[in-house]
Amino acid sequence: MDIRNIGIIISREYATRVRKKSFLVITFIVPVLFALLCTLPAVIMLLSKEKGKVVEVLDESGIVMPYLEDSDAVAFIECRDGDLDTLKKGLDAAGADAILHVSPLDSVRKTVSVDMYSVKPVSVDIKESISAMAASAVEDYRLAGYEIKDLKQILEDVKADIPVSTYTLGEDGQEQITSSEVYMVVSIVLTLVIYMFIAMFSGMVMTSVIEEKSSKVAEVLVSSVKASELMFGKIIGVACVALTQFFLWIVLAVVIIAGVNATVGLESLAGADPAQMEQLTQMSGMDMSMVDTIVSGGNSEMAAVVETLKDLNYGQLVFSFVVYFLLGYLLYASLFAAIGSAVDNEGDSTQLQLPVTIPLLLAFFIAFYAFEAPDSQLAFWGSIIPFTSPIVMLARLPFGVPAWELALSIVLLLLTFVALAYISARIYRVGLLVSGKKTTFSDLWKWLRQR
Amino acid sequence: MGLIRCKEISRTFGEKVALDRVSIDIPEGRIFGLLGPNGAGKTTLIRIINRIIMPDSGEVLFNGRPITQRDVEKIGYLPEERGLYRKMKVGEQAMYFARLKGMSSRDAMAELRKWFEKFGIQSWWNRKVEELSKGMAQKVQFITTVAHRPSLLILDEPFSGFDPVNAQLIRNEILRMKDEGATIVLSTHNMESVEELCDGIALINLSKLVIAGGVDEIRHKYGNNNVELVYTSEHPVSSVAGLFDVLSDTGDSARHTAVLSLCNGTGTTAVLRRLLDDGAVVNSFKELVPRMNDIFIKLVTGGEYVSR
Numbered sequence: 001m002d003i004r005n006i007g008i009i010i011s012r013e014y015a016t017r018v019r020k021k022s023f024l025v026i027t028f029i030v031p032v033l034f035a036l037l038c039t040l041p042a043v044i045m046l047l048s049k050e051k052g053k054v055v056e057v058l059d060e061s062g063i064v065m066p067y068l069e070d071s072d073a074v075a076f077i078e079c080r081d082g083d084l085d086t087l088k089k090g091l092d093a094a095g096a097d098a099i100l101h102v103s104p105l106d107s108v109r110k111t112v113s114v115d116m117y118s119v120k121p122v123s124v125d126i127k128e129s130i131s132a133m134a135a136s137a138v139e140d141y142r143l144a145g146y147e148i149k150d151l152k153q154i155l156e157d158v159k160a161d162i163p164v165s166t167y168t169l170g171e172d173g174q175e176q177i178t179s180s181e182v183y184m185v186v187s188i189v190l191t192l193v194i195y196m197f198i199a200m201f202s203g204m205v206m207t208s209v210i211e212e213k214s215s216k217v218a219e220v221l222v223s224s225v226k227a228s229e230l231m232f233g234k235i236i237g238v239a240c241v242a243l244t245q246f247f248l249w250i251v252l253a254v255v256i257i258a259g260v261n262a263t264v265g266l267e268s269l270a271g272a273d274p275a276q277m278e279q280l281t282q283m284s285g286m287d288m289s290m291v292d293t294i295v296s297g298g299n300s301e302m303a304a305v306v307e308t309l310k311d312l313n314y315g316q317l318v319f320s321f322v323v324y325f326l327l328g329y330l331l332y333a334s335l336f337a338a339i340g341s342a343v344d345n346e347g348d349s350t351q352l353q354l355p356v357t358i359p360l361l362l363a364f365f366i367a368f369y370a371f372e373a374p375d376s377q378l379a380f381w382g383s384i385i386p387f388t389s390p391i392v393m394l395a396r397l398p399f400g401v402p403a404w405e406l407a408l409s410i411v412l413l414l415l416t417f418v419a420l421a422y423i424s425a426r427i428y429r430v431g432l433l434v435s436g437k438k439t440t441f442s443d444l445w446k447w448l449r450q451r
Numbered sequence: 452m453g454l455i456r457c458k459e460i461s462r463t464f465g466e467k468v469a470l471d472r473v474s475i476d477i478p479e480g481r482i483f484g485l486l487g488p489n490g491a492g493k494t495t496l497i498r499i500i501n502r503i504i505m506p507d508s509g510e511v512l513f514n515g516r517p518i519t520q521r522d523v524e525k526i527g528y529l530p531e532e533r534g535l536y537r538k539m540k541v542g543e544q545a546m547y548f549a550r551l552k553g554m555s556s557r558d559a560m561a562e563l564r565k566w567f568e569k570f571g572i573q574s575w576w577n578r579k580v581e582e583l584s585k586g587m588a589q590k591v592q593f594i595t596t597v598a599h600r601p602s603l604l605i606l607d608e609p610f611s612g613f614d615p616v617n618a619q620l621i622r623n624e625i626l627r628m629k630d631e632g633a634t635i636v637l638s639t640h641n642m643e644s645v646e647e648l649c650d651g652i653a654l655i656n657l658s659k660l661v662i663a664g665g666v667d668e669i670r671h672k673y674g675n676n677n678v679e680l681v682y683t684s685e686h687p688v689s690s691v692a693g694l695f696d697v698l699s700d701t702g703d704s705a706r707h708t709a710v711l712s713l714c715n716g717t718g719t720t721a722v723l724r725r726l727l728d729d730g731a732v733v734n735s736f737k738e739l740v741p742r743m744n745d746i747f748i749k750l751v752t753g754g755e756y757v758s759r
Binding site: 002005008009012016212215216217218219220221222223224225226227433446450 | 464465498501503504520523524526528530532533534535536537538539547548550551552592595
């Protein structure tokens with residue numbers, strides 16, 4: 001292969017992409033979109049709550065009604081007299097959304113049965129809140145049956161909530177307060193970003209190959225350079241675009257963090273008011289259980305979060321991200337380049353893409369298990385096997401991965417890339433010049449063996 | 452001494468034989484026509500010369516040595532299906548192709564400026580290809596093919612898509628480059644331009660070389676001994692057994708035009724003597740050379756060649 005030619009190809013692929021307006025737009029819009037995406041669940045939760053439903057209650061047991069508390073979502077109206085049938089008939093006229101019928105108390109089994117009637121189906125939220133309120137009514141009734149003095153108070157006193165503070169032990173035995181939730185969030189972010197990067201940029205390679213083939217530039221090009229030079233030049237050129245984008249995002253992140261630090265100060269965040277924190281975390285859409293632990297744990301938990309964030313090995317994370325992105329991208333991009341060379345237009349590529357997109361998606365799903373159980377068998381093998389390893393390993397990485405596993409996974413990934421690049425280049429070289437009929441897998445096999 | 456010598460080139464694609472032991476000599480400094488019906492194997496041969504694909508057997512010699520990737524830089528190839536990056540600016544694109552052919556940026560820039568000036572298209576330098584008409588894009592494509600001063604030009608249907616004025620412009624450039632010593636391979640279905648431009652041809656049909664040689668030589672070879680005779684005589688000439696047959700005769704006693712088919716082995720002197728003996732006054736007597744078009748059709752269809 002001719003290094004000079006590859007260099008010229010790389011610089012064209014790089015320059016035409018980086019100079020595009022869309023490159024700048026993506027560089028600055030994506031972080032904003034990403035932030036929006038994080039707050040989206042919270043917004044959806046807020047918007048999805050139902051409001052102002054009215055429920056008529058016919059309580060024949062006499063114990064449930066006091067426990068039914070009105071809320072924003074639902075208001076309860078007790079109907080002391082009248083029977084179920086007339087209520088049912090008058091449901092529409094009464095302006096209520098539903099009728100709640102509580103049966104008389106079954107004194108033997110000490111329970112009630114609850115039925116709900118409505119014209120439109122009742123939402124799961126309302127159903128569950130009513131179920132919970134009725135259950136506590138029955139529980140209290142049963143407790144009262146034991147006739148123990150102050151039993152309720154006793155039970156209240158017995159309840160316990162023990163938060164677990166987690167520490168990691170450094171090699172010098174130094175204890176370090178950590179927050180497992182922070183690891184999880186970092187892991188999720190890394191997974192999303194690397195998945196997006198690999199899928200986006202290797203897809204870009206495919207599109208560009210198809211464009212060259214369908215516009216017939218390919219034939220002119222391969223009369224000057226070897227097909228393999230063209231393929232690797234393109235793949236490397238796009239990789240440089242990706243690294244530039246990544247670098248710009250890191251710069252952007254550092255600038256923003258420095259900005260926040262200068263105006264608010266990270267330290268002040270650690271001593272923040274719990275109520276304020278709750279608001280903050282809810283806005284960012286974090287897991288509810290996490291909010292609970294942070295809030296209930298008060299300042300020490302928040303301190304743990306800040307400590308963990310400060311003590312993450314960013315150098316290692318960024319380095320591993322770059323290594324795994326590059327290798328994963330190279331692997332998938334060479335496969336996508338081969339697919340691109342085999343089709344005349346993007347529409348035809350769907351079928352051939354399948355065997356390549358499936359492992360990519362699989363990796364994404366395994367990564368979701370890795371957040372919760374980073375040392376499980378599934379996560380371990382997912383992070384060793386080359387097709388899934390770039391994404392799954394990144395998901396495991398914040399929790400700490402032994403060096404030998406990292407080394408093994410990187411070496412395997414590298415070897416697989418070399419083998420697949422060879423195969424892809426052989427397919428690419430033939431595919432680029434073949435047009436007309438739709439390519440099948442057996443064609444690819446033939447091309448691969450062609451001299 | 453041929454600039455390009457193809458020796459016994461064979462190539463198959465799966466079951467399909469694209470080239471079957473084809474040997475062609477392309478002489479240096481000439482315009483060489485590569486002819487053949489669609490699907491005959493011309494494009495495969497061109498791709499093999501360009502090292503885009505490799506032959507199954509046989510070899511290509513460039514200046515007497517097996518061709519290398521370095522030699523490919525001395526080739527300019529204009530494929531039949533033209534292709535430029537639509538979103539790229541004309542100038543940048545031309546620079547890109549020139550540099551891939553081994554030119555330094557400075558050389559490429561100087562040479563391209565010259566060509567743009569010659570074609571009067573300097574103002575296109577910063578325009579995107581998608582803004583150009585088809586004919587305009589063809590001009591740019593031609594420039595990208597020749598800018599690196601190739602010693603071998605392979606042009607596949609170079610005149611298609613051009614109006615007569617621009618086709619003439621391209622034709623003149625081809626002739627000029629030939630005068631400057633370049634070797635040109637012209638693959639075309641336009642037999643008139645073959646007669647006008649080519650010194651030699653090779654015709655490929657059904658993956659095999661059918662005929663190769665000088666254009667004049669081939670046209671004479673495929674002349675079936677017909678002559679056109681213009682004469683003055685009281686009575687029309689009639690066929691003479693063993694000497695010639697009269698295929699047609701028109702005109703009046705003042706001026707007859709006849710087409711004679713000479714029998715094999717008959718010399719023109721014997722024919723003329725016989726005519727004079729018969730008292731005919733011969734105004735003109737000329738060999739009827741078949742058109743390349745007719746030869747092409749005859750060789751490709753295997754059918755009878757019919758004189759005009």
